Amino acid sequence: MTILVLGATGKTGRRVAATLGSAARPVSRSSALRFDWSDESTWDAALAGATAVYLVPPALNLEWAEVAAFLPRAAAAGVRRVVYLSARGIDPADRREAVVRESTVDWTILRPTWFHQNFTEDFLLPMVLADEVALPIGPGRHPFIDAQDIADVAVAALTSDGHAGKVYELSGPEALSFPEAVAQIAEASGRTIRVTDVPEGSFLETLVGFGISRDYAETLIGSLTAVRDGHDAHLSTGVQDVLGHAPRSFADYVKAAASSGAWA
Numbered sequence: 001m002t003i004l005v006l007g008a009t010g011k012t013g014r015r016v017a018a019t020l021g022s023a024a025r026p027v028s029r030s031s032a033l034r035f036d037w038s039d040e041s042t043w044d045a046a047l048a049g050a051t052a053v054y055l056v057p058p059a060l061n062l063e064w065a066e067v068a069a070f071l072p073r074a075a076a077a078g079v080r081r082v083v084y085l086s087a088r089g090i091d092p093a094d095r096r097e098a099v100v101r102e103s104t105v106d107w108t109i110l111r112p113t114w115f116h117q118n119f120t121e122d123f124l125l126p127m128v129l130a131d132e133v134a135l136p137i138g139p140g141r142h143p144f145i146d147a148q149d150i151a152d153v154a155v156a157a158l159t160s161d162g163h164a165g166k167v168y169e170l171s172g173p174e175a176l177s178f179p180e181a182v183a184q185i186a187e188a189s190g191r192t193i194r195v196t197d198v199p200e201g202s203f204l205e206t207l208v209g210f211g212i213s214r215d216y217a218e219t220l221i222g223s224l225t226a227v228r229d230g231h232d233a234h235l236s237t238g239v240q241d242v243l244g245h246a247p248r249s250f251a252d253y254v255k256a257a258a259s260s261g262a263w264a
């Protein structure tokens, strides 16, 4: 069994590949076997012999047309199952999810909340290390999820029956505000970290300054606005439904990250 893992250097793809072990074929633009969404000539070698795909759309620039072109190529190569990483609160008109649903292969859609690992492996890390987390967020709460829980659900859907045509909404076990989450990080790391509520416009420019495209920065701000307005605080049960146990807590994530020196 060969399972093609896209985005294999990213927060969930790396964990999916590690959990699958020798069944995984991990690829991205920087892997030995290169896969690039914007270079179709890299797709067939990655797909050769694969029977399932973990499909991670890159956060910054993937258009639905690329997913729509990729899925028939995957089916023709012998892929029978696709697990697609989407997001909770996704616009119902999102064409990327729609083309996955229209595909001829068995599909499963994962819709997670914001990942814990954004504080250690993504754009929130430099803010923590600068001792100021500046977001247009206010006291709104959000049930952050651990990337390993998403990976475990993905592996279950990739390797066992009963997940075709399912959409799993995935969250952590409790909703925390950003100030509460950052306070846990501050305590565990011994840092003094300020949380500043900034206007959306200036945050947009900060994201663009980090190299994030304006389009994706606007999408991120849209999801932060949902958090600020309290529309994204509810818990989802996908982790329990698929894995039969509770999701990992933010406190456990913080403890492990602090002891590995992530915020030293």
Ligand SMILES: NC(=O)c1ccc[n+]([C@@H]2O[C@H](COP(=O)([O-])OP(=O)(O)OC[C@H]3O[C@@H](n4cnc5c(N)ncnc54)[C@H](OP(=O)(O)O)[C@@H]3O)[C@@H](O)[C@H]2O)c1
Binding pocket: 006, 007, 008, 009, 010, 011, 012, 013, 028, 029, 030, 031, 035, 036, 037, 038, 056, 057, 058, 059, 085, 086, 087, 088, 112, 113, 114, 115, 118, 122
């Ligand atoms: N982060 C969150 O909190 C969160 C929450 C819910 C949903 N999501 C969704 O999850 C998806 C992935 O986001 P993420 O934060 O998990 O990203 P991530 O950790 O940065 O992973 C993205 C992966 O895509 C690869 N990649 C980037 N551009 C590529 C290209 N042109 N061709 C092939 N591979 C490419 C990257 O590897 P290389 O650079 O090596 O190519 C990396 O392995 C997004 O659609 C996002 O909306 C994220």
